Amino acid sequence: MAKHPDGPVVSVESGDVRGVWRGDPGGSNASAAFLGIPFARAPIGELRYAAPERPEPWDGVRDATGYGATAQRGDAGTTLIPEPSVAGEATLNVNVFTPAPGERAAGLPVLVYIHGGGYIAGSPASPWYDGRAFNRDGVVTVTISYRLGFDGFGHVPGAPSNRGVRDWLSALEWVRDNIAGFGGDPSRVTIAGQSAGGGAVLALLGMPAAQHLFHAVWAMSAALADVSPERARTLSAKLAHLAGVAPSRDGFSSVPEETLTSLQEKAATPESKDRLAPVHLLLEDGLSWGPTVDGDLITQPTLAALAAGIGADKPLVLGTTDDEFTMVTDSARGKLRLVPVSLALAQLKLPRATRRAYLADNAAQRRKGTAAVLGRFVTDAVFRSTVVRAAEARGNAPTWVYRFAWPSPVRKWALHCLDVPFWFDCLDADGVTAIAGSAPPRRLADAVHGAAVGLIRDGEPGWPAWTAHPGTTRVFGGEASLPDVVADGYRSVRALL
Incomplete structure (x- = not known):
């Protein structure tokens, strides 16, 4: 590592970058952040609908102490995860958080995180995605950006398909080629993401062209697109x-x-x-914008690819929160309390026999009212059923399944995004109290974050695999009277499969 009075300096393929220390260099919990490093040229002009191209080299030391431009433009408004927009054209960049900048022999495991936002929004500049806690546990952490919405995923005749997917691949190639300079081991890369980011890492897991770029996967609340x-x-x-x-x-x-x-x-x-x-x-x-089955990078839907054995050599952990979107239907519970739950589900085109089986398997939720059942149903149809389908598609491949069941004291439910600050162990970050209250349980963060570190560092999260005993599910934050590991944690979605 080159010495510099203003911060650590690391050499990457395009030139030198200067980051910033957090904590005293050499201290037990010191780490460094290198922000806004370009992994590709700005996608503007002739490159707007092109595949990503490696950045041009620069002279001298490039400042990497502030987040780079984001593909998300303007104020996203109030969101569950604070994800700021950063103005600028060079939106294809990475952020690296490391406890060992410049220590090429350190060989630390690497986490690459892909943000969510329905493939149309989101930002890698969130304070929740800071890798400080993972650095404390000996993990180099990288967050990446990618083109969003139509520019990233829309069909453009004469242009490469799935440009946002190509951005993921380009960022992972950058990690492969440069992460050793930050103390990371390119042969020990885990990819992870939440919501659309969870769908992204599952798509990569099922993509032949991506197999050499990572070695394990954690998918939170995966939102698959598989646009035809x-x-x-x-x-x-x-x-x-x-x-x-x-x-x-x-x-x-x-x-x-x-x-x-x-x-x-x-x-x-x-x-x-x-x-x-x-x-x-x-x-x-499903979602309108997102990875498309283009016959090139993505030759078949993600679950079909997993069933075909693609990515079977890689450990996978996946799960959801218990009530991803019940907060939405709960806002209308006054009106919905007068609507029979079976009629409400019929309005969502659920067949009669399926309705009966589903309601029988969700008796506890039914006692909470029609709004609660509708929220759980959308959660199950969009998110929780994907967990079971993916685990079953994987067959004998190493797979672990979990549920995040802790209900927010301020939002009432174990809602979408609630698990993210526990996973990153950043309970003191800006915006956490708005979703998790003023005293989120420290032990829960230790358990969730510890499981993530277990996968990244050791190749398994610490509970029995679904592979050996189908249905086995780790329940984070459930009722104290219930076991942490249950035999069939997703039984309530079976009627929908």
């Missing part, structure tokens, strides 16, 4: 019509990114007067 080619083309045509341009690379290139971003939600909204049409679309077809 037909749907991708239809959405592209609708967006072009709304923007008033030809559905071509030249046509889309003539429209500012901000304009397409403002129109992409309208393009993905069903042309129906049925107020439930967007919910039906989500339940039946």
